[in-house]
Amino acid sequence: MTHKLSADNLTLIRGERCLFSGLSFALQSGGLLILEGRNGCGKTSLIRAVAGLLSLEEGTVCWDDVPVGKQRQAFHGKLVWLAHRTGLKGDLTLVENLGFERSLRAHSRRDPEEVYERLGISRLKKLILRSLSAGQQRRVALARMLLADVPLWFMDEPFTNLDREGRALVMELVEAHCTDGGLCVMAAHQDVEIDAPTTRVKIR
Amino acid sequence: MNEPAREIPGIFAGLVATARRDLLLAWKRPGDVLNPLFFFAMVCTLFPLAVGPTAEQLEFSGPGVIWVAALLATLLSLNSLFLSDFEDGSLDQLLVSPQPLPALVLGKTLAHWLTAGLPLVLVSPVLAITYRMPFSVVGVMMLTLSLGTVSLSLLGSIGAALTVGLHRGTALLSLLILPLAMPVMILGANAVSLAAHGDVYTTGVWALGAYAAGSVSLAPYATAAALRISNE
Amino acid sequence: MWKWFHQLASPPHFYRLSAILSPWLAIPGLALIAYSTWQGLFVVPMDYQQGDAFRIIYVHVPTAYLSMMAYTIMATAGAVGLIWRIKLAHAVAAAAAPIGAAFTFLSLCTGSIWGRPMWGTWWEWGDPRMMSQLILLFLYFGYMALRGAIDDTAKADKAGAVLALVGIVNLVIVHFSVEWWSSLHQGQTVFRRGTMDAEMRLPLLLMILGFTLLFGSMLLRRIRTEVLYRERRTRWVREMILSPRGGS
Numbered sequence A: 001m002t003h004k005l006s007a008d009n010l011t012l013i014r015g016e017r018c019l020f021s022g023l024s025f026a027l028q029s030g031g032l033l034i035l036e037g038r039n040g041c042g043k044t045s046l047i048r049a050v051a052g053l054l055s056l057e058e059g060t061v062c063w064d065d066v067p068v069g070k071q072r073q074a075f076h077g078k079l080v081w082l083a084h085r086t087g088l089k090g091d092l093t094l095v096e097n098l099g100f101e102r103s104l105r106a107h108s109r110r111d112p113e114e115v116y117e118r119l120g121i122s123r124l125k126k127l128i129l130r131s132l133s134a135g136q137q138r139r140v141a142l143a144r145m146l147l148a149d150v151p152l153w154f155m156d157e158p159f160t161n162l163d164r165e166g167r168a169l170v171m172e173l174v175e176a177h178c179t180d181g182g183l184c185v186m187a188a189h190q191d192v193e194i195d196a197p198t199t200r201v202k203i204r
Numbered sequence B: 001m002n003e004p005a006r007e008i009p010g011i012f013a014g015l016v017a018t019a020r021r022d023l024l025l026a027w028k029r030p031g032d033v034l035n036p037l038f039f040f041a042m043v044c045t046l047f048p049l050a051v052g053p054t055a056e057q058l059e060f061s062g063p064g065v066i067w068v069a070a071l072l073a074t075l076l077s078l079n080s081l082f083l084s085d086f087e088d089g090s091l092d093q094l095l096v097s098p099q100p101l102p103a104l105v106l107g108k109t110l111a112h113w114l115t116a117g118l119p120l121v122l123v124s125p126v127l128a129i130t131y132r133m134p135f136s137v138v139g140v141m142m143l144t145l146s147l148g149t150v151s152l153s154l155l156g157s158i159g160a161a162l163t164v165g166l167h168r169g170t171a172l173l174s175l176l177i178l179p180l181a182m183p184v185m186i187l188g189a190n191a192v193s194l195a196a197h198g199d200v201y202t203t204g205v206w207a208l209g210a211y212a213a214g215s216v217s218l219a220p221y222a223t224a225a226a227l228r229i230s231n232e
Numbered sequence C: 001m002w003k004w005f006h007q008l009a010s011p012p013h014f015y016r017l018s019a020i021l022s023p024w025l026a027i028p029g030l031a032l033i034a035y036s037t038w039q040g041l042f043v044v045p046m047d048y049q050q051g052d053a054f055r056i057i058y059v060h061v062p063t064a065y066l067s068m069m070a071y072t073i074m075a076t077a078g079a080v081g082l083i084w085r086i087k088l089a090h091a092v093a094a095a096a097a098p099i100g101a102a103f104t105f106l107s108l109c110t111g112s113i114w115g116r117p118m119w120g121t122w123w124e125w126g127d128p129r130m131m132s133q134l135i136l137l138f139l140y141f142g143y144m145a146l147r148g149a150i151d152d153t154a155k156a157d158k159a160g161a162v163l164a165l166v167g168i169v170n171l172v173i174v175h176f177s178v179e180w181w182s183s184l185h186q187g188q189t190v191f192r193r194g195t196m197d198a199e200m201r202l203p204l205l206l207m208i209l210g211f212t213l214l215f216g217s218m219l220l221r222r223i224r225t226e227v228l229y230r231e232r233r234t235r236w237v238r239e240m241i242l243s244p245r246g247g248s
Helices: A043-050 A072-076 A092-103 A112-120 A134-148 A164-179 B011-027 B030-049 B056-076 B084-090 B089-096 B099-132 B135-163 B170-197 B202-230 C002-009 C009-044 C052-084 C087-119 C128-149 C155-185 C198-230 C235-242
Strands: A004-014 A017-029 A031-037 A058-062 A079-080 A153-154 A182-189 A196-201
Touching: A004 A043, A004 C052, A017 A031, A017 A043, A017 A058, A017 A182, A017 A196, A031 A043, A031 B099, A043 A153, A043 A182, A043 B084, A079 A134, A092 B011, A112 A134, A112 B099, A134 A164, A134 C052, A153 A164, A164 A182, B011 B099, B011 B135, B030 B202, B056 B099, B056 B135, B056 B170, B084 B089, B089 B099, B089 B202, B099 B202, B135 B170, B135 B202, B135 C155, B170 C128, B202 C155, C002 C009, C002 C087, C009 C052, C009 C087, C009 C155, C009 C198, C009 C235, C052 C087, C052 C128, C052 C155, C052 C198, C087 C128, C087 C155, C087 C198, C128 C155
Parallel strands: A031 A182, A031 A196, A079 A153, A153 A182
Antiparallel strands: A004 A017, A004 A058
């Protein structure tokens, strides 16, 4: 089953500032969308708006040609969002954190142990997150993303806090996701080398 | 992606999971639970010192003092309801969760009541006895307090959602919530007073029950809407 | 009908229309108030129980009535703004709040002045209406404080609307709980309103009408300011300010 994420004529005003206007894009299954632009130009805001967290001044976002506003719950069931802040609880262990996420979502076809292994965090399972380094916490957030097992990925600066090996891993994961028929929207100010049909949207 | 039907768990699962997570967090930081309790006990200590310790004064002011103290203690704990979630980004994750937000909010509020409201109810008899309240009245007080704190947690969640992420949120939260909470306190404290005088107090208890039922069914929607708004 | 509604809700159209409408509300309103003040002070006979003190109802009742009306307008406008995303509605809610708070404060003051000869005290905690009004004033304060604390206007609009809606549901409960509470503590002389003679009632009705018209005019003026501020970056405002006649 193929999916389609499309945005038509998006305009977003935050306070006094118009972040972008008349912005459109379309993304098919297997595609990667890279948002480019300076710091503070509205990449994060665009992701938040597409995810339905910000109300747009104008324009519509459609998932499989149905406006997102009309199927919010269903749309949220198809997406996972790797935000700037990890959204993980520092006082809970890795397993407790991911267990909570899992209980909200549809059954995942991925094996957690395999995912931990792949991300190199298997030996951190029993530790509380506060004791992990920023890069390790980032990997836990990536694990949550994989375990969600959904077609649409939103990644906001996924390379933050990661070492060279970690960055390569992220690109590898995105490539596999796209090959698998997934969609990925990524905000990045670094060079990205991912072998997937790529659309670039430049904000201002 | 070839997908077989993968059902998203029902709303009850989301409610329970959120409540469980918040309880787990409270378990790991017991201070957050204990501080409002100490506050509650201390406010109750202030009144005899300020007003006077005679038996008559204590019996007369007891229900009111305990209720006001409970209201203030609940208010104190409400500020943190969404704050840590807002700061570490988990609130954003809850907002894009496939679960309906009101259910998650109800789960969080349930956890808040279990960690902030219920302990007050359990501690209140000790304080009531120091205020020379007869045992028969203590039962009524615990009943009204448990119904009342449920409503306060739910009403407070609306205020906490509206003020999350704002500077000077605590003072603002009190300003928003206290007028809304006044009916709960009026009903609760007066029902206990009536019981203490041996009068019919059931009207107050029924009204509190109705208020609690009403807030369980309506407040989560208001809170969810408020959370979406404050997170824009 | 829908089209007409949308046209009305467009800021420039509303701005022009309200300029024409505002004096047409203010002038009859002031005339009615002047007439009923004269009637109330000099023509209507003295009350056989309360003497001249009762004459304050000619100010007290209209302010009390408008204090609640303003809250209703605020909550309704907030709901309209939330549901149909009409920006003008939010401007109405924002404009109504301070006027409503002012009327609530006035009704408390006049009630207190009236209470002095009636109850022998400036403030009677046992009176349910005074308590309800006081809580209403706190609700207004909360609403305005919330708006003031949020920098982003669009966000303040929506947050305020949610609060106003929660407040209006609660206001009904406040009313009933306070009634019940005061019925328990009725040791004091709770003052009861007797039936009114027609010659006393007519000036009161005219006064209420006059106050409502004045309130309408004040509300329109405040909405105009609010609209102008919110639309300050738009072309129509710039053109209007720069045009030779200036903003009329």
